[in-house]
Amino acid sequence: MSGGSVDFAILGAGVVGLTTALELRRRHPGCSVRVLEKEPAAGLHASGRNSGVLHAGFYYTADSLKARFCVEGSRRMREYCADRGLRVGKHGKLVVARTEADHAGLDELLRRGAANGVRLRAISEAEAREIEPRVRTAGRAIWSPDTATVDPAEVMAALAADCTRQGVELRTSEPVLAAGPGWVRTPAGRIDVGHIVNAAGLYADRIARGFGFAEGLEIIPFKGLYLYSDEPPSALRTSIYPVPDLRNPFLGVHFTVNVDGHAKIGPTAIPCFWREQYGWHERFRAGELAAVGAAVARLWLADSFGFRRLAAQEMRKYSRSVLVGQAAELATGVQVGQYRRFGRPGIRAQLLDRKRAQLIMDFRVEGDERSTHVLNAVSPAFTCSLAFADHVCDIVDRSA
Numbered sequence: 067m068s069g070g071s072v073d074f075a076i077l078g079a080g081v082v083g084l085t086t087a088l089e090l091r092r093r094h095p096g097c098s099v100r101v102l103e104k105e106p107a108a109g110l111h112a113s114g115r116n117s118g119v120l121h122a123g124f125y126y127t128a129d130s131l132k133a134r135f136c137v138e139g140s141r142r143m144r145e146y147c148a149d150r151g152l153r154v155g156k157h158g159k160l161v162v163a164r165t166e167a168d169h170a171g172l173d174e175l176l177r178r179g180a181a182n183g184v185r186l187r188a189i190s191e192a193e194a195r196e197i198e199p200r201v202r203t204a205g206r207a208i209w210s211p212d213t214a215t216v217d218p219a220e221v222m223a224a225l226a227a228d229c230t231r232q233g234v235e236l237r238t239s240e241p242v243l244a245a246g247p248g249w250v251r252t253p254a255g256r257i258d259v260g261h262i263v264n265a266a267g268l269y270a271d272r273i274a275r276g277f278g279f280a281e282g283l284e285i286i287p288f289k290g291l292y293l294y295s296d297e298p299p300s301a302l303r304t305s306i307y308p309v310p311d312l313r314n315p316f317l318g319v320h321f322t323v324n325v326d327g328h329a330k331i332g333p334t335a336i337p338c339f340w341r342e343q344y345g346w347h348e349r350f351r352a353g354e355l356a357a358v359g360a361a362v363a364r365l366w367l368a369d370s371f372g373f374r375r376l377a378a379q380e381m382r383k384y385s386r387s388v389l390v391g392q393a394a395e396l397a398t399g400v401q402v403g404q405y406r407r408f409g410r411p412g413i414r415a416q417l418l419d420r421k422r423a424q425l426i427m428d429f430r431v432e433g434d435e436r437s438t439h440v441l442n443a444v445s446p447a448f449t450c451s452l453a454f455a456d457h458v459c460d461i462v463d464r465s466a
Contacts, residue, residue: 076102077263079238107226109219124179124210125175184212244276268415292408297404
């Protein structure tokens with residue numbers, strides 16, 4: 067069988083895949099663009115299951131791709147949602163100090179925010195309580211007025227509809243069985259391709275190896291769970307985050323106020339045993355169990371960024387009382403009985419440098435004249451997506 071030919075093939079219909087497809091179509095209106103997605107709809111993995119937070123951009127060092135694209139990406143995503151009548155929760159964010167030892171971390175976030183052009187305000191404890199009466203903070207806090215939330219499922223549905231309107235061929239339920247320079251094979255047959263963009267998320271590293279990329283790199287899955295509040299909308303006025311450990315790519319347990327005004331706490335960052343381990347048995351693959359287990363064992367032995375402590379802490383978060391207890395350090399009136407329902411889990415496709423036994427903190431893209439591989443598109447990739455897609459397409463165009 068033959069699947070025909072296409073100028074550009076995008077592997078994966080997550081937020082990076084769809085925004086890249088739209089930008090390629092805009093830049094090359096005379097070329098054919100096809101998106102291949104193994105699931106029956108777009109955005110059924112990380113993009114549709116993420117927190118929905120549009121980050122302001124102050125966590126990232128100024129020399130990073132994350133910093134480069136987060137401010138612009140947030141602005142463009144808010145404009146995109148406004149243009150299409152999608153909901154945006156403009157609740158802002160407080161970053162609080164659990165103890166005075168966190169004040170140095172607040173200062174570092176303020177420095178990064180200033181370097182990245184982020185609108186932030188250092189405030190007192192009293193000023194923080196004016197914004198959110200229930201907040202707990204030790205003397206000081208940071209106010210981020212531009213942090214917002216969206217409904218990721220709404221955004222993904224809008225992007226998919228835009229792809230169809232703009233002439234992008236979106237093929238769902240068509241998994242990539244194999245791929246190499248100039249070709250892709252699916253159940254429909256072989257497709258001859260001018261340029262392949264690999265945006266396959268959890269499987270991006272495996273696809274990249276067929277092109278000679280991702281050497282020494284491997285994706286490790288981490289499961290994120292949020293616990294939803296039974297309190298009425300606006301029980302919290304704003305999202306509340308702790309000062310994070312900036313050595314790790316995770317932000318710690320926090321409160322997020324969704325677009326509907328309800329709050330949730332989380333997320334976890336629990337190491338998975340296989341790549342799509344949403345449940346205890348769902349999508350089990352024995353080969354992945356062995357490979358992921360070996361990678362986690364390397365991290366455990368190296369313990370290069372305190373992985374043993376981090377893993378032990380994260381596994382405890384399967385307990386509602388542990389999650390609620392950590393959240394209660396950030397706000398008053400928080401009780402276990404108010405938090406009874408876990409949301410759908412999401413899985414973070416986190417890139418690992420096997421040789422160094424270190425997690426890759428920034429976005430990572432590799433490629434040549436026939437293919438481009440998005441290997442690490444972790445948070446804040448959803449926020450950055452419209453700006454990051456320009457970057458990916460710049461790489462594609464330079465390779466031509």
